[in-house]
Amino acid sequence: MAEWAKRDEVKHAWKELAEENGLTQTDLVDVERVFGFLDGTLCRPAPLNFSMDKSRKLGWHGFVDST
Template identity: 65%
Template structure:
Protein backbone atom coordinates (compact mmCIF):
# COMPACT_ATOMS: atom_id res chain seq x y z
CA UNK A 1 0.00 0.00 0.00
CA UNK A 2 2.89 2.37 0.72
CA UNK A 3 4.33 2.04 -2.79
CA UNK A 4 0.85 2.37 -4.30
CA UNK A 5 -0.01 5.47 -2.22
CA UNK A 6 3.30 7.14 -3.13
CA UNK A 7 2.61 6.97 -6.88
CA UNK A 8 2.11 10.40 -8.49
CA UNK A 9 -1.16 9.34 -10.15
CA UNK A 10 -2.56 8.14 -6.80
CA UNK A 11 -1.59 11.39 -5.09
CA UNK A 12 -3.22 13.28 -7.95
CA UNK A 13 -6.39 11.19 -7.58
CA UNK A 14 -6.50 11.90 -3.83
CA UNK A 15 -6.09 15.62 -4.50
CA UNK A 16 -8.88 15.51 -7.09
CA UNK A 17 -11.22 13.71 -4.67
CA UNK A 18 -10.37 16.18 -1.93
CA UNK A 19 -11.23 19.13 -4.17
CA UNK A 20 -14.38 17.52 -5.51
CA UNK A 21 -15.73 16.63 -2.07
CA UNK A 22 -14.22 19.61 -0.21
CA UNK A 23 -12.27 17.34 2.12
CA UNK A 24 -10.17 18.94 4.83
CA UNK A 25 -7.46 16.28 4.83
CA UNK A 26 -6.36 13.37 2.73
CA UNK A 27 -3.45 10.89 2.86
CA UNK A 28 -1.45 12.46 0.05
CA UNK A 29 -0.97 15.54 2.24
CA UNK A 30 0.84 13.69 4.98
CA UNK A 31 3.49 11.10 5.52
CA UNK A 32 2.52 8.26 3.18
CA UNK A 33 4.79 5.76 4.93
CA UNK A 34 3.35 6.54 8.36
CA UNK A 35 -0.26 6.42 7.14
CA UNK A 36 -0.12 3.40 4.84
CA UNK A 37 2.69 1.52 6.60
CA UNK A 38 0.30 0.36 9.33
CA UNK A 39 -2.10 -0.93 6.67
CA UNK A 40 0.76 -2.82 4.99
CA UNK A 41 1.60 -4.51 8.29
CA UNK A 42 -2.03 -5.37 8.93
CA UNK A 43 -2.62 -6.84 5.48
CA UNK A 44 0.63 -8.82 5.46
CA UNK A 45 0.03 -10.77 8.68
CA UNK A 46 0.76 -14.45 8.31
CA UNK A 47 -1.40 -15.54 11.23
CA UNK A 48 -4.82 -14.41 12.39
CA UNK A 49 -5.05 -12.16 15.40
CA UNK A 50 -6.81 -13.77 18.30
CA UNK A 51 -8.41 -11.11 20.46
CA UNK A 52 -10.39 -11.74 23.59
CA UNK A 53 -11.50 -9.94 26.71
CA UNK A 54 -11.09 -12.83 29.17
CA UNK A 55 -7.90 -11.49 30.75
CA UNK A 56 -9.34 -7.97 31.02
CA UNK A 57 -12.50 -9.25 32.68
CA UNK A 58 -10.46 -11.26 35.17
CA UNK A 59 -8.68 -8.00 36.04
CA UNK A 60 -11.95 -6.18 36.66
CA UNK A 61 -12.81 -4.56 33.31
CA UNK A 62 -16.46 -5.38 32.67
CA UNK A 63 -17.58 -2.63 30.28
CA UNK A 64 -18.53 -3.41 26.71
CA UNK A 65 -18.42 -1.53 23.42
CA UNK A 66 -19.61 -3.21 20.24
CA UNK A 67 -16.61 -3.03 17.89
CA UNK A 68 -18.68 -2.81 14.71
CA UNK A 69 -20.84 -0.01 16.11
CA UNK A 70 -17.75 1.86 17.34
CA UNK A 71 -16.08 1.62 13.92
CA UNK A 72 -19.24 2.76 12.14
CA UNK A 73 -19.53 5.73 14.51
CA UNK A 74 -15.87 6.61 13.88
CA UNK A 75 -16.34 6.50 10.10
CA UNK A 76 -19.46 8.66 10.40
CA UNK A 77 -17.48 11.18 12.45
CA UNK A 78 -14.69 11.23 9.86
CA UNK A 79 -17.24 11.79 7.07
CA UNK A 80 -18.96 14.56 9.07
CA UNK A 81 -15.56 16.24 9.53
CA UNK A 82 -14.91 15.86 5.77
CA UNK A 83 -11.64 14.03 6.36
Protein backbone atom coordinates in the same frame (compact mmCIF):
# COMPACT_ATOMS: atom_id res chain seq x y z
CA MET B 1 -0.13 -0.20 0.10
CA ALA B 2 2.58 2.33 0.90
CA GLU B 3 4.21 1.80 -2.49
CA TRP B 4 0.81 2.03 -4.20
CA ALA B 5 0.01 5.31 -2.42
CA LYS B 6 3.25 6.85 -3.71
CA ARG B 7 2.25 6.41 -7.36
CA ASP B 8 1.58 9.63 -9.28
CA GLU B 9 -1.88 8.53 -10.45
CA VAL B 10 -2.92 7.79 -6.86
CA LYS B 11 -1.68 11.18 -5.65
CA HIS B 12 -3.54 12.86 -8.51
CA ALA B 13 -6.75 10.92 -7.75
CA TRP B 14 -6.52 11.88 -4.06
CA LYS B 15 -6.06 15.55 -4.97
CA GLU B 16 -9.16 15.43 -7.19
CA LEU B 17 -11.25 13.71 -4.50
CA ALA B 18 -10.05 16.13 -1.84
CA GLU B 19 -10.92 19.18 -3.95
CA GLU B 20 -14.33 17.78 -4.98
CA ASN B 21 -15.23 17.14 -1.34
CA GLY B 22 -13.80 20.32 0.15
CA LEU B 23 -11.08 18.65 2.23
CA THR B 24 -8.43 20.86 3.76
CA GLN B 25 -5.64 18.34 3.13
CA THR B 26 -5.47 18.14 -0.67
CA ASP B 27 -2.05 16.50 -0.86
CA LEU B 28 -1.45 12.88 0.09
CA VAL B 29 1.18 13.25 2.83
CA ASP B 30 2.77 10.97 5.45
CA VAL B 31 2.32 8.01 3.13
CA GLU B 32 4.84 5.82 4.98
CA ARG B 33 3.26 6.56 8.34
CA VAL B 34 -0.35 6.04 7.31
CA PHE B 35 -0.02 3.20 4.83
CA GLY B 36 2.89 1.57 6.66
CA PHE B 37 0.52 0.76 9.50
CA LEU B 38 -1.93 -0.74 7.02
CA ASP B 39 0.84 -2.81 5.43
CA GLY B 40 1.86 -4.14 8.82
CA THR B 41 -1.72 -5.01 9.69
CA LEU B 42 -2.61 -6.74 6.43
CA CYS B 43 0.70 -8.51 5.83
CA ARG B 44 0.88 -10.39 9.13
CA PRO B 45 1.66 -14.12 8.80
CA ALA B 46 -0.98 -14.98 11.40
CA PRO B 47 -4.34 -13.32 12.03
CA LEU B 48 -4.48 -10.73 14.77
CA ASN B 49 -7.49 -11.17 17.02
CA PHE B 50 -8.58 -8.69 19.64
CA SER B 51 -10.58 -10.33 22.39
CA MET B 52 -11.86 -9.25 25.79
CA ASP B 53 -12.07 -12.86 27.05
CA LYS B 54 -8.93 -12.67 29.19
CA SER B 55 -10.02 -9.32 30.66
CA ARG B 56 -13.45 -10.68 31.52
CA LYS B 57 -11.91 -13.74 33.20
CA LEU B 58 -9.92 -11.33 35.37
CA GLY B 59 -13.06 -9.45 36.40
CA TRP B 60 -13.19 -6.53 33.94
CA HIS B 61 -16.86 -6.51 32.95
CA GLY B 62 -17.73 -2.81 32.80
CA PHE B 63 -17.17 -0.27 30.08
CA VAL B 64 -17.53 3.43 29.43
CA ASP B 65 -19.45 4.53 26.35
CA SER B 66 -17.23 7.23 24.90
CA THR B 67 -19.37 8.05 21.86
